[in-house]
Amino acid sequence: MEKLAYVVWKRPGEPDAAFARRLLEEAAPRLRSRVEKLRVSVVDDDVAAGARLRLGKQDPPKAGLVSFWLEQSQERGEAEAILGAACARCAGYLVVESRPLVNRTQRAPAGCRTPGFSLVTCIEAKDGLSHDEFVRLWYTVQRDTAIETQSTFGYVRNEIVRALTPGAPRWDALVEESFPLGALTDPAVFYDAAGDPAKLRANQERMFRAVQGFLALDRVESHPMSEYDFS
Helix, strand or coil, X not given: CEEEEEEEECCCCCCHHHHXXXXXXXXXXXXXXXXXXXXXXXXXXXXXXXXXXXXXXXXCCCCXXXXXXXXXXXHCHHHHHHHHHHCCEEEEXXXXXXXXXXXXXXXXXXXXXXXXXXXXXXXXXXXXCCHHHHHHHHHHHHHHHHHHHCCCCEXXXXXXXXXXXXXXXXXXXXXXXXXXXXXXXXXXXXXXXXXXXXXXXXXXXXXXXXXXXXXXXXXXXXXXXXXXXCC
């Protein structure tokens, strides 16, 4: 089987809540009968307090991430048509999934909102860095740093194999990190350092050193979203 991931954008001027409803109540039920392991993450009112976590220069910014599995990616026509009808724009990718940290604690019934929030980040390798070195640093230094310095309870890496739709941004990977809801507004919760200013500073500095070593920081697109797992 192959995993497909679609970064999606809402229609101009559309409220986040309206787009989220259409994606979850109209598109997702239609997709469920055609794909496997459907997951939808979307910007909505539940993550509005996390504005300070939003990074990126794209205008408009992405509004969601829809991922699922198919027996073969060339059978994606129906799924893309459903997403195309629900979204202003879709950028689809064939990806390789790995899960350094599996969410085993903050679960919800199929189709219900996962507790906390998902920080969905689109990344590119630092200029001049070879692909092999990018992967090595991402899979070793960054993996350990993210797990050891943040309050994440889930961590999914989607390494991009190739784009599936015309004009898709040339990202190298899509990352999904699950955090407790308090991390939306409190850096000490985000960096797993509540009540410990020294640990907060140390964790922030360690994280910055790690991402500085392998990412094009000026091209990071990162947004908090609500996650719905339909599998």
